[in-house]
Amino acid sequence: MTLVLLLASVSCARRADMRAGVGTETITPQEMPFWLSGYAARTAPASEVRQQLFAKALALEDAQGARSVIVTIDIIGIPRVLRNAIADDVERLHGLKPEALLLNCSHTHSGPAVRENLEVLFSFDDEEKAKTARYREFLRQRVVAAVGGALASLEPVNLSYGEGSAPFAINRRAQRLEAEDPSANPVRTVDHSVPVLRVERQDGGLLAVLFGYACHNTTLTAEFNAVAGDYAGYAQQEVQNANPGVTALFLMLCGGDQNPFPRSKEELAPQHGQTLARAVQEVLSKPGELEALSGGLRSALRFERLPFETHTRADFEQERNNENVYRKRRAEWVLGRMDKGDDLNAVEYPVQVLRLGERFGLVGLGGEVVVDYGLNIKQAYPGIRLVVAGYTNDVMCYIPNRRILKEGGYEADDSMMYYGQPGKFIPEVEDKVMGAVKAAMADVGFVR
Ligand SMILES: [Zn+2]
Structure with missing residues (x-):
């Protein structure tokens, strides 16, 4: 009798109080050749597709009908206007509130250019501008369709969470500083953790696997000029191959100052993808060690102004005459925005939190966030299983911390030019983020 009661209570506890659905759309450019974004050194558009690119949506719904949708996109980054257009469509079509929609970019450097992200990398003629505008519209429609597919296919699921590890991310700033001065002993923070969210159907089969890693998706460097998803694309493919019927979604975490090592050889992209997929499989292979997730969904989205150091119109009137073509283009871009009356003193920075149950949260930060943020945010909430993603909802520039702003270099300074931003952030941006x-954590009830 005791045994029967025990079994009854176990099966009751296992009953799904969550539903989930997935939607997948290809986002490979239809109009080849097409310019790829990420490297200034590329001098021609790509004619070849080595790997298809995807937008994938994972929709979650709790017992009260609250919903969240996580979308992962094999793309360098998206601008805020595109995020807003997608969020508007999704709200109009499906009634999903903007704070419950999270859009994460894999930051592949072998995917199509999406204006006006990294605008200064290119000098497009009118025809190229029209072509990229058509791609942006195509991307908008495909992401909206992926979300629609996910929301239309909700089914009862069990959710669980675990963490693996993959070793191939290195701190690229430390690598550079050491190359310049072997005695430098630079800070070399990394985060090798591989968070894995397992979404299981009622029959025990896998519906979806959401996993992430904090490392630039740049195994393939500028001389490789074909469409591909880089290591993240290969990792998703590997996880799907190992689990037929599953949808694998990759979240780019805080990899702003992290690079894969080694890199710059084509075969290394599938190799790193396999390494990451093995880490995911390792977690999936021990379901008993995963933490079951249940309970309500809550979401919050906030915007914080992140100020730049002071600049004037005269600075850019002068920079317009600079010999460096990128400085020149940045100056023209900034002056054009000033003419339009845009606020160039700060960026409006999105910070999102999706909460699931008592002890799990997904933090989504805009921009190319350096790894210290991910580590520090997780450390600030020791009782909660937190996944901290960068490259979420808007990729407007790098998000360095106070130390990196002081040290200077690419992530603090030079990269701002390619993004068409007026200059460095003030040191207080770290406190503001x-x-x-x-x-946002308090908005969803996570208080430290
Ligand atoms: Zn980057």
Whole structure:
């Protein structure tokens, strides 16, 4: 009798109080040749597709009908206007509130250019501009369709969470600083953790696997000029091959100052993809060690102003005459935005939190966030299983911390030019980002 009761209570506890659905759309450019974005050194559009690119959506719904949708996109980054257009469509078509829609970019450097992200990398003629505008519209429609597919296919699921590890990310700033001065002993923070969310159907089969890693998706460097998803694309493919019927979604975490090592050889992209997929499989192979997730969904989205150091119109009137073509283009871009009346003193920075149950949260930060943020945010909430993604909802520039702003270099300074931003952030941006995270976490009831 005791045994029967025990079994009854176990099966009751296992009953799904969550539903989930997935949607997948290809986002490979239809109009080849097409310019790829990420490297200034490329001098021609790509004619070849080595690997298809995808937008994938994972929709979640709790017992009360609250919903969240996580979308992962094999793309360098998306601008805020595109995120807003997608969020508007999704709200109009499906009633999903913007704060419940999270859009994450894999940051592949072998995917299509999406204006006006990294605008200064290119000098497009009108025809190229029209072509990229058509691609942006295509991307908008495909992402909206992926979300629609996911919401239309909700089914009862069990969710669980675990973490693996993959070793191929290195701190690229440390690598550079050491190359310049072997005695430098630079800070070399990395985060090798591989968070894995397992979404299981009622029959025990896998519906979806959401996993992430904090490392630039740049195994393939500028001389490789064909469409591909880089290591993240190969990792998703590997996980799907190993689990037929599953949808594998990759989240880019805080990999702003992290590079895969080694890199710059084509065969290394599938190799790193396999390494990452093995880490995911290792977690999936031990379901008993995963933490079951259940309970309500909550979401919050905040915007924080991140100020730049002071600049004037005269600075850019002068920079317009610079010999460096990128400085020149940045100056023209900034002056054009000033003419339109845009606010160039700060960026409006999105910080999102999706909460699931008592102890799990997904933090989504805009921009190319350096790894220290991911580590520090997780450390600030020791009782909660937190996944901290960068490259979410808007990729407007790098998000360095105070130390990196002081050290200078690419992530603090030079990269701002390619993004068409007016200059460096002030050192207080670190406090502002952390403050916005704290507030968004409190919005969903996570208080430290
Ligand atoms: Zn980057």
